[in-house]
């Protein structure tokens with residue numbers, strides 16, 4: 001660890017587990033004060049408690065609920081923890097419910113869009129409002145290969161939500177560049193977390209997906225940390241509106 005984020009305050013959504021937990025914990029190890037935000041309050045609390053002394057704080061928030069998101073940012077501002085780095089990372093993928101479009105229920109479409117796209121919109125909206133008061137900041141969105149390529153006939157709602165996130169990032173980056181707010185998207189490849197248990201637990205599906213990854217292995221949450229630290233840091237001062245894949249080469253094919 002090189003203290004690349006000393007002096008920064010970060011908020012990471014979906015920080016109770018998976019990619020968000022890994023990134024948020026790494027930010028704290030790099031010197032940042034970190035808000036571990038999740039709808040799983042116990043998980044967020046445990047993660048924040050494991051951060052170095054004085055660098056972890058937990059917030060329970062459902063990103064699809066605007067009063068909860070707005071309230072969380074207000075609470076942080078009042079406590080002197082207004083974030084200058086925000087990672088809008090929380091997301092869901094409804095394996096077994098997301099489906100080819102003719103078979104996809106409106107309910108499951110809405111559940112996916114409400115969290116992944118509307119939740120990201122709300123997180124970014126209130127992050128930007130705070131950053132406008134504080135002289136700028138860095139926002140990082142977690143995208144997906146499914147937002148770039150056709151990755152699965154069953155991933156209708158999920159792919160649409162992630163393509164929406166990629167578009168949202170570009171638009172907000174252009175809209176707020178003059179206010180010193182940078183917005184970038186990180187595209188993790190197949191990363192073994194609880195989100196993708198349906199693939200990980202099925203040897204045939206797992207082998208098929210790894211067979212499509214040029215680097216020849218699955219990703220782990222730790223693989224996503226480095227690019228997030230870079231984008232959060234002042235080393236990335238000239239990077240905005242861009243998309244950074246950490247996918248073992250999957251999207252080159």
Ligand SMILES: NC(=O)c1ccc[n+]([C@@H]2O[C@H](COP(=O)([O-])OP(=O)(O)OC[C@H]3O[C@@H](n4cnc5c(N)ncnc54)[C@H](O)[C@@H]3O)[C@@H](O)[C@H]2O)c1
Pocket residue numbers: 013014015016017018019020037038039040043061062063064089090091092093115119142143144145187188189190191192193194195196
């Ligand atoms: N795992 C992969 O292969 C992969 C690949 C590309 C993109 N992603 C994206 O990475 C992000 C993190 O995924 P992960 O694999 O770490 O998943 P995960 O299921 O391990 O963790 C997701 C976290 O988000 C939280 N969360 C879910 N809905 C929420 C809500 N409404 N409000 C607040 N928190 C909520 C969960 O409680 C959980 O802690 C997601 O946006 C996912 O779409 C994952």
